[in-house]
Amino acid sequence: MKKHDFRDKNVLITGAAGGIGREISAQFAKRGARLLLAGLPSEKEALTELAAQLVKDYGVEARLFTVDLSSKNGPEKLHESVKKAVRDIYALVNNAGTVAYGKVWELPWESQEKTVLVNLMVPLRLMHLFVPDMVKKGEGVVFNTASVQAFQPTPFHSVYCATKAGLQMLSEGIRAELRGTGVSVCTLNPPYTKTAMIKTKGFPKEIRFYKISGIKDPAWIAKKALGAFEKDKFMYIPGLWAKFIHLVLIRFSPRRVVDLVTYHLLKGTKKGGVY
Numbered sequence: 001m002k003k004h005d006f007r008d009k010n011v012l013i014t015g016a017a018g019g020i021g022r023e024i025s026a027q028f029a030k031r032g033a034r035l036l037l038a039g040l041p042s043e044k045e046a047l048t049e050l051a052a053q054l055v056k057d058y059g060v061e062a063r064l065f066t067v068d069l070s071s072k073n074g075p076e077k078l079h080e081s082v083k084k085a086v087r088d089i090y091a092l093v094n095n096a097g098t099v100a101y102g103k104v105w106e107l108p109w110e111s112q113e114k115t116v117l118v119n120l121m122v123p124l125r126l127m128h129l130f131v132p133d134m135v136k137k138g139e140g141v142v143f144n145t146a147s148v149q150a151f152q153p154t155p156f157h158s159v160y161c162a163t164k165a166g167l168q169m170l171s172e173g174i175r176a177e178l179r180g181t182g183v184s185v186c187t188l189n190p191p192y193t194k195t196a197m198i199k200t201k202g203f204p205k206e207i208r209f210y211k212i213s214g215i216k217d218p219a220w221i222a223k224k225a226l227g228a229f230e231k232d233k234f235m236y237i238p239g240l241w242a243k244f245i246h247l248v249l250i251r252f253s254p255r256r257v258v259d260l261v262t263y264h265l266l267k268g269t270k271k272g273g274v275y
């Protein structure tokens with residue numbers, strides 16, 4: 001049963017210019033939501049083009065917000081601009097994210113600090129800024145794009161998985177705190193998906209795990225995600241195989257086995273250039 005009807009509701013999506021965020025924005029547009037699309041200043045052109053396309057295809061309203069969420073007061077600036085443009089939002093989609101691939105002690109400190117900031121601190125701050133109005137109104141929802149990597153160690157992107165595990169627990173905790181307010185928090189937990197993220201500088205072209213998990217299409221992820229969002233599913237992993245690997249196999253395997261297997265499967269292969 002559908003719990004959320006997004007028609008004519010203000011929906012703010014971060015990281016909307018590309019990948020999963022772009023496809024999620026299209027799915028919200030299809031449902032008649034009023035789009036508030038946020039991206040980096042460098043993504044203004046991509047955002048403008050996306051907004052024009054969605055307005056043309058679905059006759060929706062779309063507003064653009066460009067801000068580097070990792071900059072000083074980035075989330076506060078976004079909150080202020082959104083509040084100036086619309087009175088309140090119904091849904092906040094914390095989707096912007098970043099990754100750095102490599103061994104923790106070898107990666108530049110800045111890249112790891114930025115991963116923690118963008119993937120964990122920014123969603124926390126945005127929830128802190130937007131949820132009070134939702135509670136006052138007695139309705140609203142936050143969708144946090146975590147990852148299946150919230151449920152397993154991921155050597156060579158350990159900080160990334162730590163942020164996603166943190167975001168998962170944060171979402172679950174806040175959701176419980178929101179009991180009885182009419183506001184909820186849900187997570188989307190995609191497996192590897194074909195977006196710019198897995199082409200980030202330093203990310204191997206090939207890792208063995210892709211052969212087991214496959215690499216999903218962002219449009220497929222977004223379509224499945226919106227079905228889950230509408231039903232207010234607490235946590236949603238697209239795909240049965242991904243559910244089995246991450247919720248059953250990895251969870252109940254001895255940790256020594258998990259160590260060995262994740263090391264082997266997540267290391268770049270020779271073919272990929274990083275090994």
Ligand SMILES: NC(=O)c1ccc[n+]([C@@H]2O[C@H](COP(=O)([O-])OP(=O)(O)OC[C@H]3O[C@@H](n4cnc5c(N)ncnc54)[C@H](OP(=O)(O)O)[C@@H]3O)[C@@H](O)[C@H]2O)c1
Pocket residue numbers: 014015016017018019020021039040043067068069070071094095096097098118145146147148189190191192193194195196197198218
């Ligand atoms: N792709 C996967 O395999 C995968 C799997 C599970 C979960 N996820 C999650 O899905 C979400 C979307 O990622 P994606 O795969 O669609 O990759 P993506 O195409 O790189 O999208 C991430 C978006 O966030 C933006 N972003 C990064 N830092 C930002 C900042 N400081 N301020 C504002 N925006 C910023 C990125 O801009 P730039 O591109 O300019 O950095 C990009 O537009 C992320 O939270 C990611 O962790 C991805």
